Amino acid sequence: MNIQDIKIGILGSGNVAHHLAHAFYFHPEINFNSLYTRNSKTGRVLADAVQVSFVENLEEFVGLNDLIIICASDDSIDDICKHLKGEEQIIAHTSGVVSINVLKQASQNYGSFYPLQTFTKTREVDLKEVPFLIDASNKYSQDTLEHLARLISKDVRSVNDEQRRKLHVAAVIVNNFSNHLFALTKDYTDKLGLDFDILKPLMQETVMKALAQNPKDIQTGPAKRKDTLTIEQHLNMLEDPKLKELYLWFTESIGKYYE
Numbered sequence: 001m002n003i004q005d006i007k008i009g010i011l012g013s014g015n016v017a018h019h020l021a022h023a024f025y026f027h028p029e030i031n032f033n034s035l036y037t038r039n040s041k042t043g044r045v046l047a048d049a050v051q052v053s054f055v056e057n058l059e060e061f062v063g064l065n066d067l068i069i070i071c072a073s074d075d076s077i078d079d080i081c082k083h084l085k086g087e088e089q090i091i092a093h094t095s096g097v098v099s100i101n102v103l104k105q106a107s108q109n110y111g112s113f114y115p116l117q118t119f120t121k122t123r124e125v126d127l128k129e130v131p132f133l134i135d136a137s138n139k140y141s142q143d144t145l146e147h148l149a150r151l152i153s154k155d156v157r158s159v160n161d162e163q164r165r166k167l168h169v170a171a172v173i174v175n176n177f178s179n180h181l182f183a184l185t186k187d188y189t190d191k192l193g194l195d196f197d198i199l200k201p202l203m204q205e206t207v208m209k210a211l212a213q214n215p216k217d218i219q220t221g222p223a224k225r226k227d228t229l230t231i232e233q234h235l236n237m238l239e240d241p242k243l244k245e246l247y248l249w250f251t252e253s254i255g256k257y258y259e
Helices: 015-026 040-049 058-064 074-083 100-105 139-152 161-191 196-212 228-237 241-257
Strands: 007-011 031-036 067-070 090-093 109-115 132-136 156-158
Touching: 007 015, 007 058, 015 031, 015 040, 015 109, 015 139, 031 040, 031 058, 067 074, 067 139, 074 100, 090 100, 090 139, 100 109, 109 139, 109 161, 132 139, 132 161, 139 156, 161 196, 161 241, 228 241
Parallel strands: 007 031, 007 067, 067 090, 090 109, 132 156
Antiparallel strands: 109 132
């Protein structure tokens, strides 16, 4: 079947659904057909934005599409599949950690369509630069999902369940954990009446260096140098117990790493 003949439906209206829906809408070779979500308010807003039908009945939604991409929270995918009974339809999810085997209760044709990136509705992302990790139950599903991914991204990889799930752990560490440190740091500077923006060039250079070189080779700071007096002064200045605990943990970790 030609990819243009495959009717595609998105199940969901969150961050990933938002970005995939707009990417599908703007691509002339993608037959983006309809959208379904339990939250009819956000679902209608997204469907209207990309000019596709919003379908309120799940059974009707399944019948209208040849390929359904589930863009839902990890914890909800199993429950969705219990009610998502396809026939020949390809059912794929966008989760980094949920096994594709969960989808076999919905169809014999299933797989993963995982974009390895952080998404928010308020920030544009160039999907051409986003790696898409594909896995599937059979060659037909694999070929179809890979073809679709290549229409919107130049980095498409065949990655099995175990590899994808381990990459998701790595993604959580480099993205979610680092962003949480940024958030805690902003709370710290705000509380002291300091300008958080003054740290942004440093944040940018840190990431740029880590992208250009092996992060192991570019470590700096008092923990690496074993500047105990500086470390003690920092700890005395940190009143927030969470930040103090994190400072101690990272200091000890860095020190042991470079012994």
